[in-house]
Amino acid sequence: MSEVYTISQLTEAFDVTPRTLRFYEDSGLLNPRREGTRRLYSPRDRTRIKLILRGKRLGFSLNEIREILNLYDEQGQGETRQLEVLLGRIGEKQQQLFEKKRDLEAALDDLSSLRSGCEERLLQLRGKQE
């Protein structure tokens, strides 16, 4: 359980280049501490990278991903009003994800139909052939 990671450990783990992690840092998505000039990433940084990359795979921009990460950050400040606002923003993001889920399921349905059609056609062709 090493508490910290070097940049190369994380680039290997997530299959990204150093440039990518530095770019995310420039964009304000990561904040590794420094040992001299070297970056040292914490487990927290690591999970943030995981969230960033997952967000990218789902088609979110880095700006949208920043909003999501902020949700996790602002959770600590336990002030009633803050929490209420936060809950609203969480709800919006959930809504966005639900919409994506609908899109995804529609796409899966389309591909299933296409597949069925092909399989059927293939059976017919093989029937004729024998």
Place this chain on the structure above:
Amino acid sequence: MSEVYTISQLTEAFDVTPRTLRFYEDSGLLNPRREGTRRLYSPRDRTRIKLILRGKRLGFSLNEIREILNLYDEQGQGETRQLEVLLGRIGEKQQQLFEKKRDLEAALDDLSSLRSGCEERLLQLRGKQE
């Protein structure tokens, strides 16, 4: 049931600019017929636009989307070998979508947990307050 659409009809329907549709055409994703110089889009073009935009929302690049559209196109050429290859490619795309679905569900789970935590915290605060 008008069989054809002008560019402005489709830009309104899908909330995109003319530039976007022309760009998709330049990219080889659409092929509207022409009446003189004007573009006339068929129902087929229309459904292709729908597929393109859905693909974009799911984080696919236009190149990846082209691959998907090609699956639909090549379906007609009923030659056994062709269909077998096609079925393989359909399977790959389905696989990609399943992976995205896993990502999506993980993201939804995370947000649900975050939400629960906030709601719990909020209840505690309101308990103290009264």
Place this chain on the structure above:
DNA sequence: TTATAAGTTTACGTTTACGTAAAGGTAATT
């Protein structure tokens, strides 16, 4: 002690997916 490996900053380059004029054609109103 001199490579070698791993890290750093700086800065220009590149791809994708369009945005945004500019300059013009055509068809229906006014």
Place this chain on the structure above:
DNA sequence: AATTACCTTTACGTAAACGTAAACTTATAA
């Protein structure tokens, strides 16, 4: 006849998300 609406092509501009090269530092290995 001239305005208006809608369309066209051409072409340069732009934001996002990095890639890539150059020039340099620091620590470990040979």
